Amino acid sequence: MIRLLRLFCLAVLLVVVSASPTAAHDVRAGADLRIAQTIAGAELTLVIKATTRVPGPLRVEVIGFPSAPALDLRLRSTADGRVTHGTAAPGRPAQFRVEETGPHELTVGAGGETAVIPFRVLVDRGSGWEFLIYGGLFVAGLLLVGGLLTGAFNRRGRPAVVVTAVAAAGISVAALIVVLEPWLPARPPDGAEPRPTGSALGRPYVQRVVTTVPARPAAGEEFTTRVELFDGSTGRPVDDLAVHHEAMAHLVVTSQDGRYFRHVHPLRTAPGRLEVRLRADRPGRYLTYVELERTDSGGQLLTGSFTVAGPERPTASPGPGIQDAAAGTVTVTPAVPRAGRPATVEVAANGTPRPWLGMAGHLIVRAEDGEFLGHVHEMGTPGSRLRFTFGFPVPGRYFAWAQYATDRGITTVPFTVEVPR
Numbered sequence: 443m444i445r446l447l448r449l450f451c452l453a454v455l456l457v458v459v460s461a462s463p464t465a466a467h468d469v470r471a472g473a474d475l476r477i478a479q480t481i482a483g484a485e486l487t488l489v490i491k492a493t494t495r496v497p498g499p500l501r502v503e504v505i506g507f508p509s510a511p512a513l514d515l516r517l518r519s520t521a522d523g524r525v526t527h528g529t530a531a532p533g534r535p536a537q538f539r540v541e542e543t544g545p546h547e548l549t550v551g552a553g554g555e556t557a558v559i560p561f562r563v564l565v566d567r568g569s570g571w572e573f574l575i576y577g578g579l580f581v582a583g584l585l586l587v588g589g590l591l592t593g594a595f596n597r598r599g600r601p602a603v604v605v606t607a608v609a610a611a612g613i614s615v616a617a618l619i620v621v622l623e624p625w626l627p628a629r630p631p632d633g634a635e636p637r638p639t640g641s642a643l644g645r646p647y648v649q650r651v652v653t654t655v656p657a658r659p660a661a662g663e664e665f666t667t668r669v670e671l672f673d674g675s676t677g678r679p680v681d682d683l684a685v686h687h688e689a690m691a692h693l694v695v696t697s698q699d700g701r702y703f704r705h706v707h708p709l710r711t712a713p714g715r716l717e718v719r720l721r722a723d724r725p726g727r728y729l730t731y732v733e734l735e736r737t738d739s740g741g742q743l744l745t746g747s748f749t750v751a752g753p754e755r756p757t758a759s760p761g762p763g764i765q766d767a768a769a770g771t772v773t774v775t776p777a778v779p780r781a782g783r784p785a786t787v788e789v790a791a792n793g794t795p796r797p798w799l800g801m802a803g804h805l806i807v808r809a810e811d812g813e814f815l816g817h818v819h820e821m822g823t824p825g826s827r828l829r830f831t832f833g834f835p836v837p838g839r840y841f842a843w844a845q846y847a848t849d850r851g852i853t854t855v856p857f858t859v860e861v862p863r
């Protein structure tokens with residue numbers, strides 16, 4: 443009996459240890475896939491709705507901040523190569539039909555730009571532990587009935603003990619599974635990746651190359667910022683980014699003087715390649731920070747820089763969103779923050795914030811010299827006051843930008859903080 447239980451516990455432990463973590467871009471019952479994209483000068487969130495059955499419908503919605511162009515969509519099943527087309531705009535979702543679970547690709551086009559988003563359609567198949575529950579009960583029931591019929595319980599000695607012990611074990615296994623089920627790993631859903639390729643230690647860090655096209659953009663002219671990602675070990679393109687905070691990657695571009703700030707969500711234009719179109723109004727050095735996460739691995743912050751050639755040319759289009767120091771009153775507590783201690787940053791938002799990237803508000807902080815970039819989120823304060831807790835690591839001057847979304851779009855509130863010695 444004890445040996446049996448020991449064996450069973452070992453089996454459970456083995457399954458728990460080898461359980462595969464959730465994959466990167468999945469659409470499954472009860473879970474929409476939300477991906478922020480900066481495309482055609484607009485900031486939007488693409489929502490691939492959850493699927494409950496396959497073959498069945500797959501809906502794609504678009505949320506604009508504040509608006510979004512009509513998107514040309516193309517859905518391709520990687521398994522059989524079937525392609526279907528559609529268009530989507532805010533309030534006008536696209537409806538596709540998926541014939542198979544497993545890997546798919548959604549190509550998104552607008553304003554001459556194209557993103558390819560790989561994702562998997564998954565359908566849950568139940569926990570997979572039912573066979574142990576029903577099996578245990580079935581064995582117990584069978585033995586009890588058989589035991590009663592043959593009179594095994596009336597006899598003394600081995601038969602009665604064996605029948606009782608095995609029946610009790612069956613009931614115990616069933617009961618144990620019923621109790622433990624919420625903590626047991628679920629069976630991978632239909633369409634899941636056959637086997638996770640990463641190890642428990644995570645995947646190697648990503649090496650990045652940040653370039654611009656053209657190589658030396660002119661102030662006021664549109665250019666493409668290109669981030670190429672390479673595996674630290676193999677040198678091959680990294681194409682296993684996990685969606686975190688509703689994006690494959692978050693790119694922050696600031697001018698060295700801190701007067702230019704963009705927080706955008708580049709498009710995946712090829713495996714391991716992310717691109718976003720920008721326009722900078724003044725010449726000089728620009729610093730880039732990419733926040734991303736590889737599947738089964740932790741988050742990473744990659745830095746880079748590029749130079750914009752002169753002369754200064756104020757652009758008519760400041761990029762997606764509103765950048766306005768008057769768009770919110772900022773209060774820092776204590777008023778003179780100390781290095782290495784948490785400070786509270788409160789922003790009185792102009793309007794009612796709505797979720798963007800899964801949060802009510804974002805606070806991005808850069809050290810004046812560019813050596814440090816921090817990013818924290820609003821703490822769930824109800825109403826139009828946004829509260830952040832931020833710890834400035836060392837004394838110095840910091841450029842900060844609080845961001846929130848309302849019906850008017852994304853508002854960025856720039857401010858600076860001095861942390862004395």
Ligand SMILES: [Cu+2]
Nearest residue numbers: 689692693799
């Ligand atoms: Cu972002």
